[in-house]
Amino acid sequence: MDAALNEQSVTTExxxxxxxxxxxxxxxxxxxxxxxxxxxxxxxYHDAGAPDVTNGDLxxxxxxxxxxxxxxxxxxxxxxGHNGGLSLREAxxxxxxxxxxxxxxxxxxxxxxxxEPIKTALILEGLAxxxxxxxxxxxxxxNPASRPVMREAVARYVPAGSLRQVVDDYERxxxxxxxxxxxxxxVTMLGFQEGNEPPSDMTDWYRRLLRPxxxxxxxxxxxxxxDWSPIYCxxxxxxxxxxxxxxxxxxxxxxxxxxxxxxxxxxxxYPAKGIVVMTTERIVDGGxxxxxxxxxxxxxxxxxxxxxxxxxxxxxxEVLCQTVTGDGSIAFQLARRR
Ligand SMILES: C[S@@+](CC[C@H](N)C(=O)[O-])C[C@H]1O[C@@H](n2cnc3c(N)ncnc32)[C@H](O)[C@@H]1O
Numbered sequence: 001m002d003a004a005l006n007e008q009s010v011t012t013e014x015x016x017x018x019x020x021x022x023x024x025x026x027x028x029x030x031x032x033x034x035x036x037x038x039x040x041x042x043x044x045y046h047d048a049g050a051p052d053v054t055n056g057d058l059x060x061x062x063x064x065x066x067x068x069x070x071x072x073x074x075x076x077x078x079x080x081g082h083n084g085g086l087s088l089r090e091a092x093x094x095x096x097x098x099x100x101x102x103x104x105x106x107x108x109x110x111x112x113x114x115x116e117p118i119k120t121a122l123i124l125e126g127l128a129x130x131x132x133x134x135x136x137x138x139x140x141x142x143n144p145a146s147r148p149v150m151r152e153a154v155a156r157y158v159p160a161g162s163l164r165q166v167v168d169d170y171e172r173x174x175x176x177x178x179x180x181x182x183x184x185x186x187v188t189m190l191g192f193q194e195g196n197e198p199p200s201d202m203t204d205w206y207r208r209l210l211r212p213x214x215x216x217x218x219x220x221x222x223x224x225x226x227d228w229s230p231i232y233c234x235x236x237x238x239x240x241x242x243x244x245x246x247x248x249x250x251x252x253x254x255x256x257x258x259x260x261x262x263x264x265x266x267x268x269x270y271p272a273k274g275i276v277v278m279t280t281e282r283i284v285d286g287g288x289x290x291x292x293x294x295x296x297x298x299x300x301x302x303x304x305x306x307x308x309x310x311x312x313x314x315x316x317x318e319v320l321c322q323t324v325t326g327d328g329s330i331a332f333q334l335a336r337r338r
Contacts, residue, residue: 011171014040017198017267021298024264025278031293038295041196042169044247045143052167054145057250062116062145064243065191069118071239079230085326092119094323095217095332096126099186102215102320102334103132109185110134110158113170114193115146117153119219123188124157135183136162140170173209185210190219195299199270199310207316210337216317220331222324223275223301230329231301235261235279244296248281252289257281260293266300271313274302304331311335 018038026033045061047053072078072088079088086094112120127133137158139150144167155163187210194202206216224230234240241259248257260280266273278298283289302310308319317335324331 010040011198011201013198013201017201020267021264021276021278021295024276025262025280025293025295028262028264029293035291036293036295038298041297042142044250044296045141051142052144054147057246058143058145060246061243062143062149064239064246065116066118066149068237068239068243069116069191071237073118073122079325079327079330081325081327083326086323088325088330089122091323091325091330091332092122093126095321095334096123097130098321098323098334099123099215099217100127100130100132103127103134103186105132106135106159108134108183110137111185111187112137112139113187113189114191115139115141115150115165116191117149119190120150120188121153121157124154128157134158134186136164138164138166140166140168140173142167142169171205185214186217187214188217190217192219192221192299194218194220195301196297199266199272199300203271203310203314207314207337210316212337214337215320216311216335216337218311218333218335220307220333221299221301222307222329222331223303224328225303227327230327231277232261235277240279244279244281247296248283248294252283252294255283255287255289256285257283257294272302272306272310274300274306276300304328307331307333 018040022033022036022038026036046058047055073092076087076089079086079091137154147165147167150165151163210216221231221234244259245257258281260282262278262280264276264278266276276298279296281294281296283292283294304322304324308322311317311319311333316338318338320334320336322331322333
């Protein structure tokens with residue numbers, strides 16, 4: 001990956017979104033903006049000085065994501081809610097059945113943005129069982145640590161020689177040599193990753209990346225209608241706390257800190273209404289950064305209908321289906337590029 005290009009790829013949209021988050025969290029926590037340190041999410045997934053090199057921090061970040069997914073899909077009650085409905089695993093399985101009815105066997109490319117092995121292996125295994133395997137797999141990750149694990153997880157489900165992995169910022173995809181031919185693509189963005197980006201940026205970017213007929217599968221954490229406990233539980237999970245702490249220590253070393261979670265409204269004027277959840281570490285070690293509040297992650301969430309609105313906002317996509325867990329907290333949304 002070209003480090004200089006990657007560093008330059010900060011859009012005005014990203015800058016404006018970050019400025020808004022910076023001001024909102026300072027106001028919500030009632031501290032001066034100078035006490036808050038916030039950077040783009042993507043910076044925690046790679047080392048800009050050595051973007052192709054895997055190190056212990058990046059491996060741990062990848063492993064935490066993998067453990068979160070493993071815990072999620074192997075817990076039969078996660079996502080089910082008080083009145084029954086689908087668990088996270090069942091919602092994913094239902095989505096795979098939907099995909100199998102729309103994907104021609106061996107006649108589409110599977111393109112994964114921000115790869116992880118647990119859900120992806122479940123999807124590819126399901127597609128193979130339903131006789132709808134892809135012609136190829138392409139994984140694009142800014143974090144080089146995912147490469148060997150993904151190869152191992154995916155190789156058995158795609159034809160020999162058709163597996164490709166790119167270590168790069170997916171925002172540069174339009175400038176990368178993608179294997180587009182006449183076959184359509186199924187592009188996936190799972191694990192609340194879309195929420196890690198400014199909403200209009202993503203909507204527009206998907207429009208430019210996908211061609212008419214391509215499909216887009218995204219996973220989003222939703223704002224449930226009344227009971228927000230799934231969101232609180234997620235951010236209170238030990239793995240999310242570890243993820244936050246790792247993001248801090250990778251930059252500041254082993255400083256003492258206190259974990260926190262702050263919720264603010266989405267900025268006005270965006271195509272969909274929702275919230276932004278930020279995790280923070282307040283440094284409490286008496287050293288030069290004492291008292292600083294480091295934002296370790298920010299992630300947008302929408303009510304289910306707003307998530308549809310967001311996808312259809314620029315007229316380039318038609319939502320084909322949206323499968324939601326019983327507790328109303330997670331959606332798998334399948335859309336087609338018009
Ligand atoms: C929140 S994790 C989600 C991981 C996984 N998709 C899942 O379902 O759990 C975000 C993933 O996207 C990758 N990522 C984040 N920003 C990226 C960027 N700008 N370009 C490429 N990959 C990126 C990270 O390395 C990480 O693997």
